[in-house]
Amino acid sequence: MTELGGARDQKWVQLARARTAYEQQVASAYDAVLLEVAERVRFSGSIGKSDIGALLLWKRLRADTPWARRLMSVPDVEVRATTAQVVGTVRDPRVSTPAAAREGVDC
Template sequence: MKKTTGTPAQEELAAVCGQVWDVLIAARAGYLATVSAHYDEVFHDVVQRTERAGSLGKTDIAALVVWKRLSAQTRWVTELMSLPDTHVRAVTERAVTAVRDTALTRGEAARAGRGIIWELPGFRTGDALASAILTAAAPQRMAVYDRRVQHALDTLGLTLTSTPGRYGRYLQLLDDLLHHGATRADGWTARDIDTALYWTGRPDPAPSR
């Protein structure tokens, strides 16, 4: 009888890990060689402000909307901007604390932070902007999720469904990838993997993120 070593998802990942890392390493190199070194300056500015403040305000969220190239002409933006910044910071401060909690696994921390961010307008559905906020809060632990990342995961044969709790499962998947990568994963963060997945899942060679 075959001995099981983890969940079906972990066993699936272990089976295809070598091929996945072949793709990730090449994609990460392509991303770094092609995307402007200045493109993530907005993201890094938000990271630094979050490190100092321990929370994100409306200005930080607005900056990440532009960085993620999302539409600001939506109802949720009006609702968010109508809230006091103190309220927004109170919510994001709790989320920052959650994703930085090293007593939790990467996946557990992601799930906790995502559940808190859910309280703000615009974060009830989808994970793209929420993941950017949580990654700005803990850039060494969290990672950005978007439709291109999802496309890459599908292409690589890695299962990530859209059922509730997707962001937590996504970070657990990246944690498993880092674990199974052995020496090939040395020096890599979850954020490095997300940029490699983004590059793999892009529909065209456009270098913007």
Template structure:
């Protein structure tokens, strides 16, 4: 069964498949915690800590996240980003930080607005990997990281997340729906916990969820 997220019908379908989806997420999260060094996310945590106090991310923060995400720095957008004044980068990221931390907006609405703002910077206009890392550093308790492994895992769970504009907002809606229907599963899970479980699933081929 394929389902499209970001709608009431998608939420209903997640409710119907919730147990089997969580049945795959829980062991995947355990595998991630068992095999990934507890020090790996120190860079993300340090950038998030600086962002908490500064209210913005500068070029050095974005560069650290490029390394953390293991993205290539030998691209045109890196040259374009480095050519910008740090004050300009901080002005854009400050607006994005405010957006994703705005609790008057739902998680998905905040994600959509933050993603729209951050697209003003080179490297974040297309694709959501780096942009999602920046937004997660800006609001680690609300946002989550997206990449191709996560996309692969979403498909293996029987969910649909299309590449159409607004994907990051729909992705956060998907995670919100999963959290909403996860009451019978371990307490204290965040959107970030789900994204690490999805990452682990996507990095290691899994059997597809039953139709």
């Protein structure tokens, strides 16, 4: 029994070291989407289609592409601030749809 307990303890030590190494290698924002979905699930007690989509897509991105790597490293508050500017630009009723689209791309 002691040997089994020791092996189990060693596995926990390995797991803790791996987690620490992981946290040192990735930006704190990297898992923010997963943590957000987990919190919604904890609160609601269920998983919605948008949650499932987020969980499936987020880690299925080709993380080796430069844009995906950058996106995963940016805090959600920055992503929302940038996209809010773009959404506001393309929804401006004073601007024609083609012009608004061009301006949105330029943001």
